[in-house]
Amino acid sequence: MNEQVKLPKGICAYLDRLLMEHPGFRAQYPFVAVGVLREKRSEPSTDELQNELAAYVNLKGDNQWKLIDALRYGYEAEPEPRWGIKAGNCYMIDICLWRFANVTPELVIDCEADFDEKYEADEVVNKLGFGEVVDLNKVGKADD
Structure with missing residues (x-):
């Protein structure tokens, strides 16, 4: 089919x-x-x-x-890209406090710690000085 x-x-x-x-x-x-x-x-x-x-x-x-x-x-x-910040095996789960945890990309979206625009996530990564911006829709599929 x-x-x-x-x-x-x-x-x-x-x-x-x-x-x-x-x-x-x-x-x-x-x-x-x-x-x-x-x-x-x-x-x-x-x-x-x-x-x-x-x-x-x-x-x-x-x-x-x-x-x-x-x-x-x-x-x-296709689903709209949902941008998140990943550092090692952890994702940012709190945008205000910049907290990271070892969670799934789906939980990042549920916690509303994702970004609609990639440039917004890039700005946070630049301020932090570490991490990478990832499309949470694609990362979740690649990890399976």
């Missing part, structure tokens, strides 16, 4: 709109659809979502296959 493909939120929004206008793209013509999307990169557009999709398709060859699979099997938005 094939699983839904995870795509960036903006790409999902454009595909939703595209599929409303051209429902046949989903199952009947995924290869043609991706070819059309690749062609759109050369067309000047004021549509930010179209431009984002054209850039995504042309970023890597793998992205074209991801889009084909998304049109065939369905898609969902």
